[in-house]
Amino acid sequence: MQIARVETFPLLYRLRTPYGDANGYKKYRSCFLIRVITQSGIEGWGEAVDWLPTLEKGFSERIIPYLLGKRATDRLSLVSTISKWHQRSAAAVSMALTEIVAKKAGLSLCELWGGAFHEEIPIYASFQSYTDREDWPLHSVRLVEAQVLAGFRQVKVKVGGRCWQEDRKHIERLMASIPDNVQVALDANQSYDLAESRKWEQVFSRYGNWLWMEEPMPMSRADEYEKLRPLLSVPLAGGENLIKPEQFIPLLKKGAVDLIQPDPMHAEGIDRYRANIDLARSFGHRVSPHVYDGSLARLYAICAQACLPAWSKMKGEAVEPVEWDVMENPFTYLFPLDHQKGRVRVPTGAGIGVEPDWNIIRTLRWDGSAYV
Numbered sequence: 001m002q003i004a005r006v007e008t009f010p011l012l013y014r015l016r017t018p019y020g021d022a023n024g025y026k027k028y029r030s031c032f033l034i035r036v037i038t039q040s041g042i043e044g045w046g047e048a049v050d051w052l053p054t055l056e057k058g059f060s061e062r063i064i065p066y067l068l069g070k071r072a073t074d075r076l077s078l079v080s081t082i083s084k085w086h087q088r089s090a091a092a093v094s095m096a097l098t099e100i101v102a103k104k105a106g107l108s109l110c111e112l113w114g115g116a117f118h119e120e121i122p123i124y125a126s127f128q129s130y131t132d133r134e135d136w137p138l139h140s141v142r143l144v145e146a147q148v149l150a151g152f153r154q155v156k157v158k159v160g161g162r163c164w165q166e167d168r169k170h171i172e173r174l175m176a177s178i179p180d181n182v183q184v185a186l187d188a189n190q191s192y193d194l195a196e197s198r199k200w201e202q203v204f205s206r207y208g209n210w211l212w213m214e215e216p217m218p219m220s221r222a223d224e225y226e227k228l229r230p231l232l233s234v235p236l237a238g239g240e241n242l243i244k245p246e247q248f249i250p251l252l253k254k255g256a257v258d259l260i261q262p263d264p265m266h267a268e269g270i271d272r273y274r275a276n277i278d279l280a281r282s283f284g285h286r287v288s289p290h291v292y293d294g295s296l297a298r299l300y301a302i303c304a305q306a307c308l309p310a311w312s313k314m315k316g317e318a319v320e321p322v323e324w325d326v327m328e329n330p331f332t333y334l335f336p337l338d339h340q341k342g343r344v345r346v347p348t349g350a351g352i353g354v355e356p357d358w359n360i361i362r363t364l365r366w367d368g369s370a371y372v
Helices: 052-067 075-085 087-105 136-149 164-177 194-198 222-231 245-253 270-282 295-306 358-363
Strands: 003-021 024-038 043-048 120-126 154-158 183-187 210-214 236-238 322-325 343-345
Touching (some): 043 087, 043 295, 052 075, 154 164, 154 210
Parallel strands (some): 154 183
């Protein structure tokens, strides 16, 4: 089980039309994959998110030389060391080594983790609402309508990138255009203060099909989230950029949020990610992973979600949804999973149970040129 080779696959896709959220417009989508191969030929895939030159240089000059010759079964110590150099690279290595161990044992990820409670996981369609178009609200609504027709019954759209009045008109237009059985989440990307956040109750109180309000304020303001929660009639959610369990504890202890949203690529390895979501269950809170940036990370989140016990006794509410990017992004299909009517079956093959689409890897491999 010694590591014989580590390959990197930096991938880049330039968008035809930029789109974005309150943080600005995206002009490209990128992906960084690694493939770790043992002397016996067992391979595992990992995924990291960051600037491609940083990841490529870090792996080639430091991480790969460190990993070569090490035992793949020493995952925790290897990931712990790499996380001191670059936490997001450690997440990728953790995924790859986890898959190697699962394949060696002839087990799926869920079997390796003790078995799945759920065979299917709900997914929600995740949108980036803003464009440079003058009719951006209409364009945003049309995108949502198309995915509702495709079978999604849960969606997330962006607010916080325009003034409150403009965003309100966009959301009211959206709510008028979709059926009552489609649930909607709003994501503000930490754009507001407490006073601006509570304005949204004027809209929330008029409809009954909300999922949650996501990160209206900076997540460091646990005290203000505690004040906001009783003022809104919808659940509060957040935490995609939090890394360690101790960062979630103030939010959970104060009852400041209803859902936490850790990201497998932001945690210090897949084991730490699972500790984060298990922590939420220990506090009796819900979990809906943030996985906007990665197809492989989403697959890991789906498998981890399948191994979570039900959060509720209510029929149809056993497990929370996982994010599914529906914008222009070929990397959504890099590790393909079939989904129907907003649900995806948990893969059961050895390891991750899915092979990457090599056509995407070959076609979109980054050539090293400047892209920002």
